[in-house]
Amino acid sequence: MAVSSYDKLSINTNILLDLPYNEGSGAITSDICKPHHTFNLVNAPTWTSLVSGRGVITFNGVNEYLYASAASTADLDFTTGDYSIGVWVNWTDIGRAEIVIGRYGVDLDGWEVYLELNGGVHYLTQRHHHSSLVPARTGCYSVGWATGTWYLLGISRSGAFPVHYRDGVALGMTYGVGGLSDPDTCNRDMVIGTRFTKNDNWYQNMMWRPRVWSRALSADEWAEIYDEESGWF
Amino acid sequence: MADVVGNIDYDEWNSTILALQVDVAAMQADVLAMQVDIAAMQVTIAALLVLTETGGTVTTTGGVDTIYLNNAPAALYRPVCVKIDFTNHGAGETCVVRVWYRIASGGNLIKQIENTYAAAQDPALISLDLEPNRYGIEVTIEKTAGVNRAYDWEVIYEV
Numbered sequence: 001m002a003v004s005s006y007d008k009l010s011i012n013t014n015i016l017l018d019l020p021y022n023e024g025s026g027a028i029t030s031d032i033c034k035p036h037h038t039f040n041l042v043n044a045p046t047w048t049s050l051v052s053g054r055g056v057i058t059f060n061g062v063n064e065y066l067y068a069s070a071a072s073t074a075d076l077d078f079t080t081g082d083y084s085i086g087v088w089v090n091w092t093d094i095g096r097a098e099i100v101i102g103r104y105g106v107d108l109d110g111w112e113v114y115l116e117l118n119g120g121v122h123y124l125t126q127r128h129h130h131s132s133l134v135p136a137r138t139g140c141y142s143v144g145w146a147t148g149t150w151y152l153l154g155i156s157r158s159g160a161f162p163v164h165y166r167d168g169v170a171l172g173m174t175y176g177v178g179g180l181s182d183p184d185t186c187n188r189d190m191v192i193g194t195r196f197t198k199n200d201n202w203y204q205n206m207m208w209r210p211r212v213w214s215r216a217l218s219a220d221e222w223a224e225i226y227d228e229e230s231g232w233f
Numbered sequence: 234m235a236d237v238v239g240n241i242d243y244d245e246w247n248s249t250i251l252a253l254q255v256d257v258a259a260m261q262a263d264v265l266a267m268q269v270d271i272a273a274m275q276v277t278i279a280a281l282l283v284l285t286e287t288g289g290t291v292t293t294t295g296g297v298d299t300i301y302l303n304n305a306p307a308a309l310y311r312p313v314c315v316k317i318d319f320t321n322h323g324a325g326e327t328c329v330v331r332v333w334y335r336i337a338s339g340g341n342l343i344k345q346i347e348n349t350y351a352a353a354q355d356p357a358l359i360s361l362d363l364e365p366n367r368y369g370i371e372v373t374i375e376k377t378a379g380v381n382r383a384y385d386w387e388v389i390y391e392v
Contacts, residue, residue, distance in 0.1 A: 003391055006285040024304030024369070032287040053307040227275075232307070 061204025110186030168226030326379025
């Protein structure tokens with residue numbers, strides 16, 4: 001059978017983080033793309049196997065999260081450059097904003113992505129933090145991210161007006177005035193499933209394969225990822 | 234009799250349009266057949282194995298430390314090799330590298346390879362072949378003598 005190379009798949013161009021959670025056990029999970037970030041599982045989030053055989057991680061929404069050190073994730077410190085974030089999520093509401101992924105300090109620096117149920121509306125919010133500017137944070141959101149359902153969450157950022165994708169389809173966006181300003185450079189741990197201080201805004205339920213690219217994926221690429229991976233869910 | 238108005242022959246028009254409709258129907262059938270072929274190609278492409286790599290650094294503790302673990306593969310996959318850098322490994326030091334496989338769903342990881350590396354290694358990069366696997370594989374390292382050290386590792390696999 002023919003074999004292609006991970007690095008030569010066009011979808012993996014400029015990929016910086018890819019955590020497929022293949023380990024299925026233990027307290028670390030390894031990045032399969034070149035930077036090889038190692039993420040630590042804190043407070044033992046649960047390794048879960050879906051009916052399809054796909055391994056995912058389940059977070060309890062109380063104190064479980066993943067992180068990698070600031071020093072080892074310096075390549076994920078986005079400022080002016082394009083980036084994309086992709087991850088499969090199936091979340092439940094805990095009455096608080098739930099951080100999916102971020103490398104940031106609120107009103108200080110970096111970027112974050114969180115889900116939130118507020119007033120009956122399910123939001124996916126993306127924020128940039130920049131203490132060098134006024135206001136110190138800018139953001140945008142999409143809606144319709146119902147709880148208890150698997151979604152391919154995609155974000156393509158190029159310039160001030162990022163686009164969110166759900167299951168490979170671009171969503172209507174709401175932006176703050178002027179869109180998102182560039183994040184200030186950030187030297188903080190990268191977190192998955194909790195806020196930057198690692199003491200609140202816990203993500204609850206399942207998540208698979210967080211990925212980050214240093215380029216803005218196209219609509220066709222998000223559709224391609226969804227077509228290839230939706231069968232697991 | 235042809236229904237002719239001026240220079241227009243409507244019977245001829247009608248027959249031309251009918252012929253075009255037949256041609257369009259034939260093209261639609263061809264497109265449907267191509268769509269079936271494309272769907273089959275997509276299935277084939279999705280099934281192609283992708284040569285993938287992961288790696289990191291493990292610092293020994295004196296116990297059995299995991300270098301690489303795929304505890305629950307989603308499907309059959311094909312690990313190719315594991316490489317471990319013994320550059321930091323010095324005289325008077327000993328490490329045991331083991332490879333474990335699970336060959337039954339829900340079963341234990343069973344040891345298949347156990348290699349002992351005593352003293353400095355030359356060449357310093359060791360490589361072990363790995364085998365196709367469905368239910369799980371683990372590579373471990375255990376420092377049994379000497380100072381604990383950091384060992385870089387890399388695993389290549391097709392999935």
